[in-house]
Amino acid sequence: MESKKEMTLEEFKEWLIQFDDDGDKRISRDELRDALQTLGEWFTSWKSKQGLESADFNCNGVIDENELNYLVVFAKQTLDFNIVMYD
Numbered sequence: 428m429e430s431k432k433e434m435t436l437e438e439f440k441e442w443l444i445q446f447d448d449d450g451d452k453r454i455s456r457d458e459l460r461d462a463l464q465t466l467g468e469w470f471t472s473w474k475s476k477q478g479l480e481s482a483d484f485n486c487n488g489v490i491d492e493n494e495l496n497y498l499v500v501f502a503k504q505t506l507d508f509n510i511v512m513y514d
Contacts, residue, residue, distance in 0.1 A: 432466070433509040439499065453489035454498075455479075468506065477505065 434442065443454060446462040454462075460475035468474060482490045482497035490498050502508040 433511065436499065436510055436512050439502070439508070439510050440495065443495075443498075451489075453491045455489050459490070463506070466506075474505065477501070 443462055444452070446458045446465075447454060448458055448461075449455075456475045456479045459478050460471045463471040463474055463478075478498060478501045479488070479490065481501040482494045484494055484497065499508075499510050503510055
């Protein structure tokens, strides 16, 4: 099965920041849910909860720049993203 979306890490960040409704440069569960909905994902409330839990290491309820790599891992494993990282 092919990946839904192939992009670089920078493209992933740019795509995700589109859903930062309050402009705080952090992604909340609701913002992540909105992003997943644009991909046609099913169970977006559950997946956004799982994504937040897997990436929010400081438990403040949002994913910030320092936690983004954990969200990348979640996106690769759970959402069938192919995020390529170039040196």
